[in-house]
Amino acid sequence: MKVQRQVGVAALACAMVWQLVSGVTVNAAGTKLTLSSQETITSGAIMKNYVWSTTRSNKEVSVNANVIEVDLTNPNVKIDAMAGTNNQFTKNQSVLGMVKDTGAVAGVNGDFYNTQAEGVPEGAQITNGQVMATPAKISGLYSFAITKTNQPIIDIFDFQGTVTAKDGTKFELGGVNKTFYWDDNDVPLIADGLFLYTSAWAMTQRAVDGTHVPTEALIQNDIVKEIQVDTNVKMVAPADGYILRGSGLAREFIVKHLKVGDKITTKYDMIPHDASKTYDWKNFKMLIGGSTLLVDEAKPSYFTRNINDFNGYSPVSRTAVGYSKDLKKAYIITADRNGPSAGMTLPELQQFMIDAGVWRGMVLDGGGSTQMVSRPLGDVDPKLVNKTQNGNQRAVANGLGVYSTAPKGELLGLILKGQSLLFVNESSTYQFKAYDDYYNPIAVTGIVPQWSSTVANGSFKENVYTPTMPGKTQIVAKSGKGSATMDVEIVGRxxxxxxxxxxxxxxxxxxxxxxxxxxxxxxxxxxxxxxxxxxxxxxxxxxxxxxxxxxxxxxxxxxxxxxxxxxxxxxxxxxxxxxxQEKVWYDLDKFAVMTTGDKYPAEVASSVNIVPNNGNKNLEIAYDFSKGLGTKAAYARFNNGNGAPIEGEPEFITAKVLGDGSFNWVRAEVIDADGKLNYVSFTENMNWTGWRKVTADVSDLKAPLLVKSIYVANPANGQDERAAKGKINIDDISFIYKGQLPSLPKNAIKLTVNKKQATLNSKPMTLEQAPTIVKDNTLVPIRFVTEALGGTVKWDDKERKVTVLRGDKLIDLWIDQTDLLVNGSRVTAEVAPAIMNNVTMVPLRLISERLGFKVGWDPQNYGISIE
The missing domain is CATH 2.60.40.3440 (Immunoglobulin-like)
Structure with missing residues (x-):
């Protein structure tokens, strides 16, 4: 997502279900909020999982949304900002990585950042009371902070700072640990700006934009230690100092007014944009930046930034933060766009936040950056628990973490893990986790629970349960005051x-x-x-x-x-x-067609080559999409782009593809019988490496077909989330032709109720038992009817069961039981099968419908025709 030429990223945390509380709330705005589950993450933090429904373009859509509620009055939990790797900027990593690095129990990605720069947040950041970055000089950017008294704040902060040389000359400071960026008038602030960098900036280069050459000065204990004119200081700032970077007018200030050995004075401040506010950032425990305000006094706020800059009116994954009216709860929020979860626009996110209880809230970064990480109850390691928009965990600049500050407690509870649905004689191993009074994990080493089941239909050997009879039971584990149960169903017929x-x-x-x-x-x-x-x-x-x-x-x-x-x-x-039959169409070891490379647009670089792979030849498509605009593609064209003809009417086209994990698309151009060019996708998310067989459906295309090309594509939308350079290999392009089920015999039967005389294809026959009517249902002899129409009948004397096979249908019937099975689905008849004169009689209507018979009825003569 791009805002003022800066690309953003964001995330949130979640956990598994400990206490399930379900409920549905229908709101005045016409939205529906369903609490599907909730779980305690740690003392003072609860994960709530919602399904939020609304109407979009006259269609109802639903979104999986998650809220971590943090009790700001609970001394055993805190919220803090995280950064990169080892709490340093320019070392971006996933939210899961940051949570593990910092020991958090949950986490979410944070501020917007420029994905084309070094990887630092757009706004301010304070971690554990220490300033990591200061606000950008861009209007309308909000920050979330917590004071030393645990009061939440969402507001705009302005930056003021000066550097005073020994000779008294002052120069305005542009900010702390900022990359190059543009103000509201699209002016690059790095051009004449003076910026300060601390040890939190992990690179030896600072704010590299390719245009403005830096001049830098190393300051330690307020003394100028080194000056590098028109180049950079070749080190990361020390813990007891900082580096000043200047371009343009700021360069002149460093060159003319700073000298090695001079003592200088640097001061800066972050003040509320609203002069009526009095809170002091020096007393903040934490602060993290974001973008527009979303909710104010439980109402949708006007947007303080142009939300078109980050797809505000498109339904994508979202991340946000807010707090309650009584200032006692903080809400950390994500909404997913993945599969059936439809994502949210920012106006929809506003309404969801209000529905979820937010009094005042702001947006964090979203889209492909939205990640939700949490330590499930009883687990030691946190896990990614949401479905990210692109199926990957993007490396981001910073995040918002939830931390347990509780002491170690005593064993409070156990959590069981294992199969809840078993089959007879299927052995299953059950594991357990443990947590203490503060809902933090306890090592299970040394805990030996007693295992049992509430119904005697199986047995335990240590923690392995083997059921011997169908039915329902509860698995029980007990240790001290901790216990847990789990419902288990043992399936029988x-x-x-x-x-x-x-x-x-x-x-x-x-x-x-x-x-x-x-x-x-x-x-x-x-x-x-x-x-x-x-x-x-x-x-x-x-x-x-x-x-x-x-x-x-x-x-x-x-x-x-x-x-x-x-x-x-x-x-x-x-x-x-x-x-x-699968027919290989393109195999470079045996047969292929003329193949040439192509690209789009002209700025794209690509090549097509034949390469060996363990003695087999395959086709390599290399691409470089780093230049050009719009959708980009690298092609392997067949027969000079005129297309290669494909015989018959294939159902699928398959290929072996050596993926490069680029998240790019792999598609084929196929021309149908009407001359229409069709784009069929093997994948629209190449998230794998190594060989994989992929398939594209061509069954809806009118044959005969021509295959024009196979190609790698990087569509314009979401381009920054895919690799610009890479290569894939393709081998064994095949077509699958579907076989046909044989047609059944076209025999004709005529029967008459209460008469043994019948005909098969007009040939007279005598039945052992005449058709009869029972409770308004006509029963017919199943063996005669089925075999006459090309099926078979089996009898199981022990179970008194009849099995009928005809074509692709299998029916199991039990004498005197109304339940029967049709290809494994249970169906209930009005009348049970019966034995009359040692002949199995079944209800004609039900059997005819299930076996595909065409039945005629002559009510005047009680005649039946079956074919």
């Missing part, structure tokens, strides 16, 4: 509502390996993948093996489909997979 393959649609190819995960949903609404070892498997149609839930196809032998059936505790499900 009667608890399952659905068991289905969740592998998606694909075609089998000979020699391929295909993972076949199965998802089980219980009556309580819980879902979990069925352990492959808990299932028994059947495979038909192709030759192969199923090991740990992975189907390896040895031979398709001309088969059109394969059927895989999985059973668990008498519950079954099936998937029918067509046999398809």
């Amino acid at each position: 009667d608890q399952i509502t659905s068991m289905a393959f969740s592998s998606g649609s694909f075609s089998l190819t000979e020699g391929g390996d295909f993972k076949l995960p199965i998802t089980v949903t219980t009556r309580s609404g819980a879902t979990r993948e069925l352990p492959a070892a808990s299932a028994t498997w059947e495979l038909s149609g192709v030759k192969g093996t199923i090991t740990n839930g992975v189907l390896h196809v040895d031979s398709t032998a001309g088969a059109q489909t394969a059927q895989v059936i999985a059973h668990y505790d008498g519950y079954s499900t099936m998937v029918t997979l067509p046999v398809g």
Whole structure:
């Protein structure tokens, strides 16, 4: 995000759920605030997780938002500002890194900063009472501070400072630890400015803008120790001194009025912009800068900066800070844009903050910088707990940390970790964490809890639980006054509502390996993948093996489909997979098409080369997007950009890509049968390194197709969040053609209620049992009907179960039970299957609907036609 040519960054902290408190509040503004969970982070700090809903462009959207409430009256917690690495500027790192460095229990990114400069905050910073940076001379920038009496302040601070030479000449000081920046009139303040740098600035170069040559002076104990004209002092400022940097008029001041050995006087002040305010920054415990004011007296404030400079009207990830009306609570806030969480505009953030209880609040940096870190209850190490906008943890200039100041306490509680949904005979290990009276972690070494379960349907061996029967129980762990329980459901057939393959649609190819995960949903609404070892498997149609839930196809032998059936505790499900074909189209070791490089715009540098990789050739696309404007791209063009024809109607295009972790896009240009150029994406977030097989869907494109190019792209929006230079490699571009399920026999059956005479394709047949009507439902002989229409029927005498297979449908029915299973989904019939004259009779309507029969009814003659 850019503000006055400065690019910003921000973050927040979170934790896992200890105490769940749910509730929904509908507000006058039409927004809805739902508290989904909350957890104590440490004594005096609570994480609250919200879902905030609003209407945007006539559509309802929801945002995952999080608030750390810090009790400013609690002596066991404090808020402080963090910086870079080891609390030094110019050594940017992620919020997680800063939290670990400083020993915080939670943290969030802080102020805006220029990503093209050394990496220092735009505004002021005070850490542990020490000045790290002073405010920029830019109007409308607010700061958040806490006084020595723990009173929160959000206000604008102005900077005043002078350096007085031994001869009495004074020169205005521009600020402390500032990079080059521009004022409200776009004037570069570094041009004639004099700036002071302390040991908090970790680089030996200061405010490098490529235009203004520095002249610097080293000051120790107020004595000039060294002067470097038109160059820099080759060191970081010592702890007992500072470095003055000047350009233009400030250079003349240093050259003409400072001499080695002179004693000089440097004074500066940070004063409230509002002259009626009287608080003194010298008594602040901490201070961190931000940008516009957002909330004032629990109402949306006017924006004190032009929010277009940092995408204020676009829904992105956001970070903010505020406090309550009684000055007793500080609120540290983030809102996510990632996946279903829709991000927030700044006007939306204003309303959310008001909904969450903020009396006065301001924005911190957001977008790709928003990071939320917290130490989960009972854990020693903090963790990133929000979903960042770009999937990475950006290195930022500074942050806001939450710290525990509590002494060590006694064991207060335990937290259990482990599976809450188990299958019969599935052993599961349960771990525990411990925390003290101040909600800080306790080492579990030496704590040996007693383990038990409330229902005798399993056994413990130390902390390993093995259930032997379906049902519900509670796992219990106790040690001293600390205890914890965890609800566990052991799944049996009667608890399952659905068991289905969740592998998606694909075609089998000979020699391929295909993972076949199965998802089980219980009556309580819980879902979990069925352990492959808990299932028994059947495979038909192709030759192969199923090991740990992975189907390896040895031979398709001309088969059109394969059927895989999985059973668990008498519950079954099936998937029918067509046999398809993957055709390699571009393999530089065997066959390819003419490939040339291209780029856009002209300022981009790129190259395309064939390179070896462990004896195999592949295509390398190197790019340099550091020059030029707008969207940039580096292309591998096929057949001089005219495109290479692709046979048939492929469903997918796949390629092996050696990623470079740049977050750039990888796409293909595909021309369809109408001559339209289509852009299909392999990835819009190349966040990996190493080889990965990627896939793009071309099933909606009208064949025949031409592949014009594959390319790396860096779109204009969010360009500063992607690498400008890098290279990727591409190999084995293939097309996947989906197989077809065979059509079922087109036989025709005619039956008559209460009559054994029937016809199959007009051929007379005699049934063992006539169709009959029970409770207004017509029952028909399932074996005759199914086999006549190309299916099969199996009988399990022990369970009194009938299994029907026809095409891609599997149905399990139990005699005298209204529940039946259709491809693993539980369905309830009005009438149960029954045995009449040793013939299994099933309800026609239900079976016909589930097996895809077309049924006709002649009410006058009680005739039934099935085909």
